[in-house]
Amino acid sequence: MEAVLRAEVAGQIEAIYQIVADQVAERRPVCETSGRCCHFEQHGHRLYVTGLEAAYSVAKLGRPVTMQEVEAARTRGDCPFLSGVLCTIHEIKPLGCRVYYCDPTAQEWQQALSERMLGMIRGVHDRHGVEYRYGEWRGMLAMFAE
Numbered sequence: 001m002e003a004v005l006r007a008e009v010a011g012q013i014e015a016i017y018q019i020v021a022d023q024v025a026e027r028r029p030v031c032e033t034s035g036r037c038c039h040f041e042q043h044g045h046r047l048y049v050t051g052l053e054a055a056y057s058v059a060k061l062g063r064p065v066t067m068q069e070v071e072a073a074r075t076r077g078d079c080p081f082l083s084g085v086l087c088t089i090h091e092i093k094p095l096g097c098r099v100y101y102c103d104p105t106a107q108e109w110q111q112a113l114s115e116r117m118l119g120m121i122r123g124v125h126d127r128h129g130v131e132y133r134y135g136e137w138r139g140m141l142a143m144f145a146e
Contacts, residue, residue: 004052052124053140
């Protein structure tokens with residue numbers, strides 16, 4: 001958490017997220033705003049993030065994340081920041097959310113983009129001496145929960 005509070009680290013994460021935004025804009029995948037991607041168990045997938053990404057989202061959230069939120073999301077099988085079909089942290093969401101689209105055309109490029117950007121995020125960890133951790137979103141959020 002301490003690392004992402006430094007402007008240099010947060011700026012590097014934001015620069016990576018901007019690269020993703022530019023790449024996604026070029027490809028124009030369809031988002032049906034259905035919230036399916038946030039219903040992890042129902043749709044048979046998990047969201048994995050790095051420690052810096054989880055810390056970045058929590059730091060930018062502007063309020064503490066509670067264990068109650070995390071556990072309720074685990075029970076429901078979804079994301080703690082899903083409200084109806086909308087993401088309540090859209091601007092500060094992690095890489096996996098930025099890259100993943102259920103649009104079948106996205107299958108061709110999203111994994112390669114994700115792996116390349118994860119490598120860049122790992123570089124931020126390394127350059128700033130932050131232990132690299134990679135884990136399931138709700139579990140990583142729990143590390144920062146109050």
